[in-house]
Amino acid sequence: MIINYYGHSCFSLNIDGTRILLDPFISGNPKAVSVDVDALSPDYILLSHGHQDHVLDVEKIYAQSKCQVISTFEVVNWFAVKGVENVLPMNHGGKAVFNFGTVKMVNAVHSSSMPDGSYGGNPVGFLIEASGKRIYYAGDTALTLDMKLIGETGKVDFAFFPIGDNFTMGIEDAVKGAEFVNTKKVIGMHYDTFPVIEIDKDYAVEYFQKNGLDLTLMTIGESIEL
Ligand code: NI
Ligand code: MN
16 A cells, blocks of 8 residues: 655555545645645545645545545535535444445544535544555544544554644644554654644654654655555
8 A cells, every 4th residue: 555645634545556535735735835736636535524724625636536525424515515526425433335445434523614614514534444454544633532442443554643733632642542543653644734733753753662653754745655
């Protein structure tokens, strides 16, 4: 599985040729100017909630790829009115089956409104099972005991956790979250994009290491194979 990082909380997963894009916020991110949004042509877009820093480029990428957009009922209906017709509405606890594997919507503790201020339902995270791997994408969230439910059903091969603090959990809570979901490998997200979420990256990596965990902080534009 190949993982590409496009800045903030936006990643793409290439699972045996199927491309899944998560929370696209690229054209509004000054740190991601090197990413060519026009070149993105995913098969699916997963959205964790309606905030602009997670959904900004959905319409553009949909127009050029006609990918399926998967999120909560409220988020996909907001996009459907704007012409994004290939959608799959889901909600907490639900699992959907795809050709690449399954996606389950899990709890996140945060808020959700659409960029125009309209109601955005409740925020979610995703548990993706594909290619023999379990992958957890936390979305924007605080640390919550609900994460233990994920860990109780088996180990997670790697997990995407927000670590920027202020709007989401920070470094220390992400370590606790990694223990809850039963993973040793974390890819950090939702940090350094804005001044209030700037972090000390050396401290973050060391703190994870001290707790027996591996934290990967990808460079924008970088891809890794896991
Ligand atoms: Ni948010
Ligand atoms: Mn956010």
